[in-house]
Amino acid sequence: MESPKYVELTQTSVSATSTFRFVDLFAGLGGFHTALAKLGGSCVFACEWVEGLQDLYQRNYGMRPHGDITTISAVLVPDHEFLAAGFPCQPFSKAGDQLGFEHTEQGRLFFNVLEILEAKRPKNFILENVPNLLKHDEGKTFARMRSELGNLGYTIRAERLSPHQFGVPQIRERLYMVGSLDSMESFAWPTPTDAKTHISTVLDANPPEARAIPDLLLRSLEMWDDFLTSSPASTDLPSFPLWSMEWGADYPYETTTPLEMLAAEGPTALHPFKGSFGVSFDGMTESEILRHLPSHAKRPGAEYPRWKKRFLRQNREFYTENQSWIDPWLPRVAVFPSSLQKFEWNAQGEERTVWKYVLQQRASGIRLKRVQSAPTLVAMTATQVPIIAWERRFMTQRECARLQSLGMIELPSQIGAAYKALGNAVNAHVVELIAQSLLAAGGVRGAQTLAA
Template identity: 45%
Template structure:
């Protein structure tokens, strides 16, 4: 059993990324003695930020060549288990799911006292729970007493919802988990959490909003104001503006399976006539999501019905609004809108809310929590209330603000581009959450 009681503890950082485990365990007295990361840019950054070598592909490293350590840390690849991916698990086509067995190989070779793993929350439910059962059993078969918990930074006052599963284990020869308990969430009221706590209002380097983005924000700001002014009930469903004026049938039979004669009697997106010399030309007159040959699921039928009903009630101002902002010419995802702020008692605006341009539409939410940091820089949150120059407001979240959201504000260097930074942050562990768990897990005698 490898241990260094009374002399501080040693840990290794696998699938290291930006080094969230390194920061967290370093903050409580740990010494990183080995790190591994397959991406070259992140590997080079790791070496610069932590002044140590970061090794490459862990599958090419002999476990017995890794230094002795007390804690094995690994935020192993989550794509095989993520709801956003194919959820292939151990059958992942890129073999990423099997990287767990490389972790096991190191545990067998070096028998550290502690193992500390992180992954997406969906790992627990993947394949009906079988994937996690395998992981737990493998760890237990290697003599680790294991516990897990799904936790999020917002539980500790950080303005980010980011559920992740944290798996910890202590070797049975070291007494197992004993009285270990995961840290309890802070006693914080929801309205005390605010995205402004991570914003640098004096930031000089930021990604500016394009004129077309500003115009789209203006358009949907007017939309939400007009909605309130004409009845006060704000939409609780996604707005699909291409349904405004449409009359094509969708309930019992998808348009793809309808006759040309039946389609030509109806109207397509924005109430335009359905015309064409072939089925494909006729379908092209419909919204993209309506061109499938599959019958529409109930949720899609419901959204279409809600949008058409909304249009019938508000067409007197919607028609000039569509024309004023050229909504029909916008990219399809910008023709959709999601208001996630509930009902209000005074005239609303989206300009004091967090705005995110997503494939599913322009999403607007309250300024309590940041949307999840995702791999696509096009989905970087927009803060429209921040003054950027005389008379001009609004910008994207900066890379440094994203780093602060993940507890990585101490990093000296980040990837060269915002896109690369947010991609890395989207894959990173949250330093604050990891540190709180580590403080509970690692005994004082080891620190």
């Protein structure tokens, strides 16, 4: 006998002092819950499909989220006045395949949110996702979302905001959508304070649990530090990503690609050219040529996108202009993996060293930023956690939690799981400011109604 499509829902009691009820969809670590509870809300329903995060949510907030939202009947969700949802961003992120609604597992979860909005008619909602959602499928995805929400009677507003605009030292721009069944004429987005921030405000002194930079990464940082200190003061270091494997390369890229040339004419078509670090392709077989092509040059397609052509052009021009001091340093970088051969300098005008800044290792290279803020936390591996360079260590889970304004909650015990959850989390402080304005526009401010 087939099991029923929908699971049964248990009822959750509401605090006598609460001024509104809310539901927390795709709850994760509970950033929405933290924010809305501070404003006097009482959570009557939550869902989160990761079982370990369900256990954690129960310990942090005293209620266990339901699992898969697709197994929940919208009409059985408890009545509420406020819906919050950070529906999965991977289908719309520039870091993914951008399959959108066609994503087989996550792309259509937005429509489960719609079903609950249609069935329960909460007065307000707030949704959070990546900024690229605005541009996905040439804007058609966001336009459809806005239309679907509007068809339910909601007035919609959307804005991109980042924690660093409100005193939290993390650059993490996200798209926030708010909606109300009432007029939103009096609603205003929170005004950025633009107060100066500094990463030190979330750091602990000599935390014993901090992980040291591993040896390979440490040696690559020492190598890039030598690059910076070797650069003449008269040379402007660019802000575009430095792709050192392009320094000495001259394979065609403007109107064709090496893979296209190999497919059309075979390896002899590339014999006159050079690959990574100026290695000549002369006499090489196809497999040998592929080994000496940069990884970014081996993407399929007859032509590179414009942004890649621009980076290739900029890097080759930079090398041509600075070859005299780069060449003595260049052999050192070739021994490292591709991700450590790329470097992004975002401290123009500052002291040229890696050891006074915040770093992050990404698949796209090492990124260096000023100490005013941390780079965006990402839901990837523990190696992509921000690095406090002057202490030769990664940020701890607790320090990263403070970047999400979740410094007081319990975190997953496993390091990788903690960083992944934090990378997926919504910033509680930003949500609190937005929700406070939305509630005030509708007659609720904090834990007291405006009428009171």
